Amino acid sequence: MSKTIAMVLAGARVDEMAALTERRPKSAVVFGGNYRIIDCVLTNLVESGIEIVGLLPQYRFYSLIEHIDRGAPWDLLGRTRALTVLPPFQDAADSDWYRGSADALYQNLDFIERHDPDDVMILSADHIYRMDYRPLLRLHAEMNAEMTMGFTPVAAADASRFGIGQLDASGRVVEYAEKPSQPRANLASMTVYLFKRQMLIDELRQHARTGRPSNFRRVSAPWDPDAPQVSKTFQIYDEIVPRVVARGHAYGVVHEGIWEYTRTLDAYFQLHEEILSGERIDLDAWNLRTNTYATRKVDPAPTRFGPDARVIDSLVCMGCRIEGQVIRSVLSPDVVVGRGAVVKDSVLWHGTHVGPDAQLDKVVTDKFVRIGSGARVGTGDVTGPNQQFPSSLTCGATVIGRQAEVPDGQEVMRNCVIYPRVQEEHYGGERLETGQTLRPAPMGGSGKGL
Numbered sequence: 001m002s003k004t005i006a007m008v009l010a011g012a013r014v015d016e017m018a019a020l021t022e023r024r025p026k027s028a029v030v031f032g033g034n035y036r037i038i039d040c041v042l043t044n045l046v047e048s049g050i051e052i053v054g055l056l057p058q059y060r061f062y063s064l065i066e067h068i069d070r071g072a073p074w075d076l077l078g079r080t081r082a083l084t085v086l087p088p089f090q091d092a093a094d095s096d097w098y099r100g101s102a103d104a105l106y107q108n109l110d111f112i113e114r115h116d117p118d119d120v121m122i123l124s125a126d127h128i129y130r131m132d133y134r135p136l137l138r139l140h141a142e143m144n145a146e147m148t149m150g151f152t153p154v155a156a157a158d159a160s161r162f163g164i165g166q167l168d169a170s171g172r173v174v175e176y177a178e179k180p181s182q183p184r185a186n187l188a189s190m191t192v193y194l195f196k197r198q199m200l201i202d203e204l205r206q207h208a209r210t211g212r213p214s215n216f217r218r219v220s221a222p223w224d225p226d227a228p229q230v231s232k233t234f235q236i237y238d239e240i241v242p243r244v245v246a247r248g249h250a251y252g253v254v255h256e257g258i259w260e261y262t263r264t265l266d267a268y269f270q271l272h273e274e275i276l277s278g279e280r281i282d283l284d285a286w287n288l289r290t291n292t293y294a295t296r297k298v299d300p301a302p303t304r305f306g307p308d309a310r311v312i313d314s315l316v317c318m319g320c321r322i323e324g325q326v327i328r329s330v331l332s333p334d335v336v337v338g339r340g341a342v343v344k345d346s347v348l349w350h351g352t353h354v355g356p357d358a359q360l361d362k363v364v365t366d367k368f369v370r371i372g373s374g375a376r377v378g379t380g381d382v383t384g385p386n387q388q389f390p391s392s393l394t395c396g397a398t399v400i401g402r403q404a405e406v407p408d409g410q411e412v413m414r415n416c417v418i419y420p421r422v423q424e425e426h427y428g429g430e431r432l433e434t435g436q437t438l439r440p441a442p443m444g445g446s447g448k449g450l
Helices: 015-021 038-047 062-068 101-106 109-115 134-142 156-161 197-210 240-247 265-277
Strands: 004-009 052-056 082-085 119-124 147-153 163-167 173-178 187-196 214-217 230-233 250-254 310-312 325-327 342-344 359-361 363-365 376-379 398-400 411-413
Touching (some): 004 038, 004 101, 004 109, 015 265, 015 398, 038 062, 038 119, 052 109, 062 082, 101 109, 101 197, 119 197, 134 147, 134 250, 147 163, 147 240, 156 187, 163 250, 173 240, 187 197, 197 240, 240 250, 265 363, 376 398
Parallel strands (some): 004 052, 004 119, 052 082, 310 325, 325 342, 342 359, 359 376, 363 398, 376 411
Antiparallel strands (some): 119 187, 163 173, 163 187, 214 230
């Protein structure tokens, strides 16, 4: 078998996820109680026999690097196995943040050439799925392909959001269009590419000399009128993929399993509903590898259930202490649910503390959130979307950022977003109305320990 290395793109923030990605990339977002999104692609690579991985981060990547450590949880550590972090850097001639996938790869050609692979696999770290890449590797070798892609079927109504390809009976990609206004097929690119090494290097160098940058609109700081609204990026899909497809040397495999994009808060919340149902996503069968010790000096204690605890149809990780009720919810390690509290249809990340007699209904909390005694979060009917993120949060959930506080007795209605480090003094009254967004005064900081 040919030698293959992987380059994992892990820098995207995803503005629509609001408070959950304010200080971390999407690849570092927690899901399923115990995992980070990047665990999926790293597990897939190791189980497929790819053991040299370059990780290309960009946005506030401290928490991501802390989670990755040296790659040991995925067995990517040893004489023939390695996970290498490749952040943006400055050299004698030039320095810049990565300006898209093609630019990130171009800036790290020395890493690719040093390992001297036959093929290079390029993947995104911010999708949730379980896939064996070996059939893709085999097709690539059998067809002597320049590029082989992973595709997955999507609903026709969603096809315009993705790169869409058409395959013939042999698996050759006969047509590809990036986010077409009128899609002619429903096979979406999974951002899984396998390239012949030298062809990729030649294409990246040509693209750096002559390629046209893509424009994308920044919405990460809509409250800041001085924020730049348009940036230039150099992406694999804008010219490199179409050129290879046009030459007739591109092939594709179709992944029929789960592939979750989870770009919005609604999609993230729905993902956990599906995890709990077990009908589409069976985390037990996925056998995901993760790092449970990144911020710990000792193993978590077993979960403790008090005499009045009641847990129904939920996932509860180690280290939790449950004194109240937990119904159809996902609890990460070290969550505390106080006596008389009710947590229903919620997703609570590490270290969240729910005070006595509090009531939570459809709530997503980041790490170390404190819900005060008698607070009510997720009240009333769904009367409108979140006003700042109207296309991302419509399902009635409330999202609370890291280290934020909901004061004793506070009421928070539906589709609200509370940003990290909001404290009692930031609330303007005893009730936060439906669709409101609450944030503290602007602050700096490194985003460490996310």
